[in-house]
Amino acid sequence: MESSLRPVAIIVEVIVLMGVIYSLFLGVKLSAFDFGLEEKYQRFIDWVFMIVGCIALVFFVAHLFSFYPRISL
Amino acid sequence: MDSLTRFWTAQEVYIMKVFLPIILGFLVIFIGLLAISVLSFWWRHYRLWFLGKEENRSDQRATRLKTLLAVTFGHFRFWKELYPGTMHFLIFWGAILIFLGKIVRLFSYPVGLTNPPQNIFKYASFVSEIGGLLVIIGGCMAVYRRYIVKPSRLETKPTNTLIYSWGAVLLLTGYFVKGYRIALIGSGVVPDWLSWAPVSYFISRFFLILPNEPLNELLVWHRVLIHALPAFLFFAYVFITRTPLQHFFLSPINVYFRNLKPKGVLAPIPNFEEAETFGVKEVSELTWKQLLDLEACTNCGRCQDVCPAHLSQKPLSPRRMTQNLKDHLRREGPKLLSTPPDQHQPEAIMEKTVGEDELWACTACMACEEACPVYVEQIIRNIDLRRYLVLVETKYSSEVRLTLKNLEKSNNPWGASRGTRAEWAKDLGVKNFAEVENPEFLFWVGCVGSFDARNQKVATSMVKILRASGISFGILGNNEGCCGDPARRIGNEYLFQTMAEANIELLKQSGVKKILTLCPHCFHTLKNEYPQFGGEFQVIHHTQFLTELISSGKLKPTKPLNKVITYHDSCYLGRANQIYEPPRKILNSIPGLKLVEMERHHQRSFCCGAGGGRMWMEEHIGTRINQMRTDQAIETKAELIGTACPYCLTMLFDGIKEKGKAETMAAYDLSELVEKSI
Numbered sequence: 001m002e003s004s005l006r007p008v009a010i011i012v013e014v015i016v017l018m019g020v021i022y023s024l025f026l027g028v029k030l031s032a033f034d035f036g037l038e039e040k041y042q043r044f045i046d047w048v049f050m051i052v053g054c055i056a057l058v059f060f061v062a063h064l065f066s067f068y069p070r071i072s073l
Numbered sequence: 074m075d076s077l078t079r080f081w082t083a084q085e086v087y088i089m090k091v092f093l094p095i096i097l098g099f100l101v102i103f104i105g106l107l108a109i110s111v112l113s114f115w116w117r118h119y120r121l122w123f124l125g126k127e128e129n130r131s132d133q134r135a136t137r138l139k140t141l142l143a144v145t146f147g148h149f150r151f152w153k154e155l156y157p158g159t160m161h162f163l164i165f166w167g168a169i170l171i172f173l174g175k176i177v178r179l180f181s182y183p184v185g186l187t188n189p190p191q192n193i194f195k196y197a198s199f200v201s202e203i204g205g206l207l208v209i210i211g212g213c214m215a216v217y218r219r220y221i222v223k224p225s226r227l228e229t230k231p232t233n234t235l236i237y238s239w240g241a242v243l244l245l246t247g248y249f250v251k252g253y254r255i256a257l258i259g260s261g262v263v264p265d266w267l268s269w270a271p272v273s274y275f276i277s278r279f280f281l282i283l284p285n286e287p288l289n290e291l292l293v294w295h296r297v298l299i300h301a302l303p304a305f306l307f308f309a310y311v312f313i314t315r316t317p318l319q320h321f322f323l324s325p326i327n328v329y330f331r332n333l334k335p336k337g338v339l340a341p342i343p344n345f346e347e348a349e350t351f352g353v354k355e356v357s358e359l360t361w362k363q364l365l366d367l368e369a370c371t372n373c374g375r376c377q378d379v380c381p382a383h384l385s386q387k388p389l390s391p392r393r394m395t396q397n398l399k400d401h402l403r404r405e406g407p408k409l410l411s412t413p414p415d416q417h418q419p420e421a422i423m424e425k426t427v428g429e430d431e432l433w434a435c436t437a438c439m440a441c442e443e444a445c446p447v448y449v450e451q452i453i454r455n456i457d458l459r460r461y462l463v464l465v466e467t468k469y470s471s472e473v474r475l476t477l478k479n480l481e482k483s484n485n486p487w488g489a490s491r492g493t494r495a496e497w498a499k500d501l502g503v504k505n506f507a508e509v510e511n512p513e514f515l516f517w518v519g520c521v522g523s524f525d526a527r528n529q530k531v532a533t534s535m536v537k538i539l540r541a542s543g544i545s546f547g548i549l550g551n552n553e554g555c556c557g558d559p560a561r562r563i564g565n566e567y568l569f570q571t572m573a574e575a576n577i578e579l580l581k582q583s584g585v586k587k588i589l590t591l592c593p594h595c596f597h598t599l600k601n602e603y604p605q606f607g608g609e610f611q612v613i614h615h616t617q618f619l620t621e622l623i624s625s626g627k628l629k630p631t632k633p634l635n636k637v638i639t640y641h642d643s644c645y646l647g648r649a650n651q652i653y654e655p656p657r658k659i660l661n662s663i664p665g666l667k668l669v670e671m672e673r674h675h676q677r678s679f680c681c682g683a684g685g686g687r688m689w690m691e692e693h694i695g696t697r698i699n700q701m702r703t704d705q706a707i708e709t710k711a712e713l714i715g716t717a718c719p720y721c722l723t724m725l726f727d728g729i730k731e732k733g734k735a736e737t738m739a740a741y742d743l744s745e746l747v748e749k750s751i
Contacts, residue, residue, distance in 0.1 A: 009281055016245055020303050023239040027310045030232055034314040069281035069292070 005072065010064045017060050018053070025049040087254060088182055091294045095301050096179065102305065110312035117315060118323070118368060121406040125361035130330040141329045150446040153677075154375070156218065163211030170204025171247075173197070195269045202272045205244050212240055226374025226392065232316055239307050246300035252276035253296055257289050315403070320371045324447040327369030330362055331448035336439045337649040338601045339456055342566050352460025352564065355419040356398075356405050359454065366449045367399040376441035376451065381680040381702075386695030387434035391441040391451050394427060398454075401426040422458060429468070430694065432458055437562050437685030438644040443676050455685075459564030469563070476689040477565050480572070484554035485520040486689050495550035497522075497529040501536050506547030506583055514539075514546040514613075515585045517599065519592040520555050521719035527726055528719040532591060534748040535615055541751055542627045546589065552579060558594040561602070563686035570606065573598075577608035587611045589618055591744075593645035593718045594684075600650075614646060615744055616717045620655035623662050623747075630750035633665030638746075639711035640668060641702065641725060642678035643718035656717050659743050663750045669709045679705060681728075683720035703728030707738065714740040 029045050143149040148165070151158040177197035186194045216237055219229055255266050255277035267274045283289045311318045342351055353359055376391035377383050383390045405419045412418075423429065435455045442450060462468045463477075479488035495503075497518075506515050516539070522532040539546050554576055561569035580588075588610050590596040600612035622628035640660060646652045653675050660668050673679040682698030692698065703725060706714045714729070716722050725740040 005279070006281060009279065016242060016249070017299070019238055019242040020246070020299060023235060023242055023303060024306060026231060026235045027239065027306065030235060030316075031310060031314045034316075069283045071282050071284060 006068065006070060010061075010068050013064055013068065014057070014060050018057060021053055021056050025053065084254070087290065087293055090290065091297055093182070095294075095297055099301060099305055103308075106305070106309055106312065109309075113313045120410060121402060122361045122364045122368070124357045124406055124409055125359045125364040126357075128360040128362050130332075130362055133333055136333060137329050137331070140331065141325055144328045144446070144448075145325050148446075150444075153444065156214070157373075160211050160214040160218065163207045164215065165211075167204045167207030167209075167211060170200045170207065172204075174199075174201025174204060195265065198269045199271075202270050205247060206272055208240070209244055212237060212244075224374070226377045228372060228374070228392075228396075236316070236318055239303065239310075243300065243304055243307060246296065246303070248273050248276050250293070250296045250300050253280055253282075253293060256280035256282055257293075317371060320369065320447070323365075323369045324371060327365055327447050327449065330365065332450055332453075335597075335601050335649055336442055337437065337452060337597060337645065339453060339561055339566075341570060341605050342460070345567060345570065350461070351464035351566065352462070353454070353457040354421050354423070354461045354465070356402050356422065357409055357417075357419065358461075359457070363450070363454050363457075364402060366451075366454070367395055367402050369447050370395045370399065370449050371447060372396055373446065375444040375446065376449070379440040379444045379677065379679075381436055381438060381440065381682060381698045382434040385682075385692075385698045385701055387692075388428055388431040388694065389434035394431060395449060395451065397426050398422065423462065427458060429462070432462070433470070433690065434694070435685050436644075436680045436682055436687050436698065438680035439648045440644075440677070440680065443648050456562065456564055460566055461564075463564035464567060470690060472690045473563055473686070476559060476686070477563065477568060480555055480557075480560050481568060484572070485524060486555065486559050487520070487524050489524050491551055491554075493551075494523045494553060495548065497532055498536070498548060498550070501533060503536055504547050505550045505552075506585065509545055509547040512545050512547045514544065514587050514589040515580070515583070516546045516548050517556075517588050517590045517595055518548055518553060519590065519595045519719065521723065522591045523553070525719065525723060528591075528722060528742075531719065531722065531742040531744055534742070534744045535591060537748050538619070538622075538628065538744060538751070542622050549579070549583070554579075556595045556598040558598045559686050559689060561598070562684065563689075573603055573606050573608065577603055577606055580608065580610065585610060587613070589613055589615060591615055591719060593643045593650070594720065597645045597649050614650075614652060614655075614717070616646070616656045616659060617652065619744065619747055620658050623659065628747070628751060630663045630747055632750045634663055634746065634750055635665035636712045637667045637669060637710065638713040638715050639671050639706050639709045640674070640715045641671070641681065641706065641721055642674055643716060643721050644678065644680050644684050646717055647678055648676060656715070656743055659747060660715055663746055666713075666746070669711055671705045671709055673705060681718075681721040681724035683724050688720050688723070697728075697731070699724035699728040700731055703732050703734075707732065707734060712738060713746075714738065715743050715746060716740060717743050 026049075029042075029049065032045070033039070033042075140149075148158060148162050151161055174197040178194060178201070181191075181194045181197070218224065219227055219233065219237075223229075251270055251273035255270065255274055258266075266277075283292060310316060311321075342348060350358070356364070370392070372392060374392045376395075377393070380389065380391050401420070401422060409417055409419055420426075423432070432455060435452070437452050437456070439452055442448070442452060463473075469477075475488070476486045479486050483489060484491055485494070503516075506512055516535070518532050521528045523529070555572060556576065557569040557572035560566075560572060588599055590599060590612060593614060596612055596614045599608070599610060603610065619628065623630070638660060640656055642648075642653060642656075646656075657668065660666055671679075679702050680698060681702050682692070703714075706725070714725050716725060719742070722740055722742055729735055729738050729740055
């Protein structure tokens with residue numbers, strides 16, 4: 001029995017997962033600069049992470065809509 | 074097998090097949106992470122600190138440990154501001170509780186405490202749940218403050234945003250793991266979960282589940298990984314990179330090694346004749362503790378919020394200076410470590426990191442040090458930078474040049490003839506100390522009391538009080554010289570030492586044992602700094618003395634003054650020497666005086682603007698600090714401002730005139746008020 005809350009639950013999960021991705025990517029970027037990567041690469045890194053992030057978002061949405069549980073308590 | 078045992082046996086499946094492998098894997102990698110952290114700590118922090126000079130901070134270990142525990146666990150200084158103090162307390166204790174709960178549960182399984190779960194396991198679960206809730210509340214408070222309220226002292230960088238987002242993600246995914254496990258049980262949930270995991274239970278009501286057991290187990294596995302992996306990477310980020318979160322170990326180290334001497338006591342330059350340089354030019358000339366201070370600074374900005382120079386629009390911000398010096402250390406330190414000592418060419422601090430206006434704006438009032446929750450020391454560092462400018466580069470303003478010249482030639486900052494120092498006492502018949510039989514005190518008048526017309530009245534009042542109390546005393550008269558405070562705070566340590574040694578020699582030759590001072594700067598210098606040069610005397614400030622006289626009944630203020638008064642705490646009496654109550658006891662003993670406090674009083678008192686040698690410098694930038702303090706006094710609607718310092722009296726007296734309030738307000742020294750009342 002599919003719950004009408006399923007889309008809401010999926011959105012919440014996507015937000016949390018994108019939070020994980022954002023944190024990990026920003027952590028990698030700040031770590032790289034902390035270890036001496038020059039500031040001139042900042043824009044390039046931002047673009048790469050944005051593109052990868054969008055791909056991850058599409059993947060999560062598709063994956064969750066396909067496989068997310070449907071049965072409510 | 075009863076239902077409860079069946080239930081917990083089923084839960085063991087998750088423990089065996091999902092949690093245990095992941096936890097064991099991470100434990101192994103965690104050991105590697107710890108090893109890398111130790112290496113990172115040594116490479117990126119410890120060896121930078123020991124670029125600096127030696128300094129002994131290993132004494133009084135018990136006292137240091139007590140402060141460390143009080144500050145770390147009790148948040149001793151954080152509570153000076155309620156909102157940020159509460160916020161940090163919740164986040165800190167929440168994190169501790171989460172950690173404790175997890176560790177107990179981690180080790181509960183191998184010792185058989187999980188099926189059925191013994192009380193300790195349940196308590197640990199509950200403690201983690203509540204810890205998470207505390208962190209969420211504290212975190213929301215922090216986010217609201219940083220991103221909505223946006224106080225000017227908070228500098229928000231991407232790393233701050235990262236910490237909040239990463240923390241939020243970890244908390245939510247952690248609750249989701251247990252919430253999903255509870256949801257899988259469905260309507261037959263064991264009541265214990267509700268009591269011992271309230272937050273997870275609440276979340277579980279909203280979860281959807283998969284149709285069969287293996288798929289659900291797979292989803293639990295996913296959720297654990299989505300929690301455990303970011304958690305592990307979070308620790309890696311905190312331990313290895315130089316994130317603000319490293320304050321969780323840098324700040325306690327700094328608290329442990331804090332200064333235990335009275336505030337504002339500067340160290341002499343040893344071996345003056347043989348020293349090749351003076352003060353601090355570049356980063357390796359700071360001590361290791363000063364370098365540690367730079368790294369321990371959490372960028373909270375509390376120092377900035379109390380700094381009179383910053384609040385009066387001067388270029389100085391103690392927070393910004395410390396952070397800039399930290400960046401300087403991180404830039405120059407590795408270069409110094411990688412080049413042989415004879416090839417060192419480090420960038421000078423004063424060239425690009427600290428500006429001259431910024432440095433000279435400091436009034437050495439110690440408000441920044443009082444406010445700092447992690448005991449960063451700024452004043453000694455600032456004076457060390459001044460010492461280099463003054464003694465090596467001779468770079469200072471014409472006002473400073475004149476003051477130093479006057480001190481050197483005439484032994485007072487005004488350049489007035491030494492022969493006129495005791496003119497104020499001519500008609501009072503005050504005797505020279507050497508002429509008094511069995512004097513109880515030497516009355517050290519100080520330069521301002523001797524030469525400034527307004528403050529000569531204070532010295533006169535004090536003489537009358539001493540006579541009324543039957544105290545035998547003498548003065549040094551024209552032989553008295555400046556205590557040296559202006560020279561030392563300006564940075565001319567050589568001149569200060571010369572003056573101090575001469576004064577000590579004179580005091581010893583005169584047989585002086587007890588000294589009564591009018592001025593807190595003289596008091597601080599004679600009491601706390603002269604011992605560095607062999608001058609050990611019993612020094613008492615006139616407010617302490619008046620309090621003793623009043624308490625013992627030798628002095629009885631009887632005439633009512635019938636005024637509303639506010640008391641201005643002088644920096645070198647209050648913050649430096651913790652003398653707050655004696656002046657208030659004096660005021661409360663005078664009939665008819667009603668004491669009202671300014672908003673900034675006691676430890677939070679606002680400087681009059683004359684400290685740090687600034688009494689002898691004009692303010693060319695921003696608002697005048699003395700006018701700001703006068704405004705604060707005016708807000709209390711008091712008719713009188715009471716003070717116990719000749720510098721403060723001069724500044725507030727001028728401030729009242731500048732504000733056009735001379736008709737309705739007056740500034741007095743406490744001794745003048747006592748004299749009026751006896």
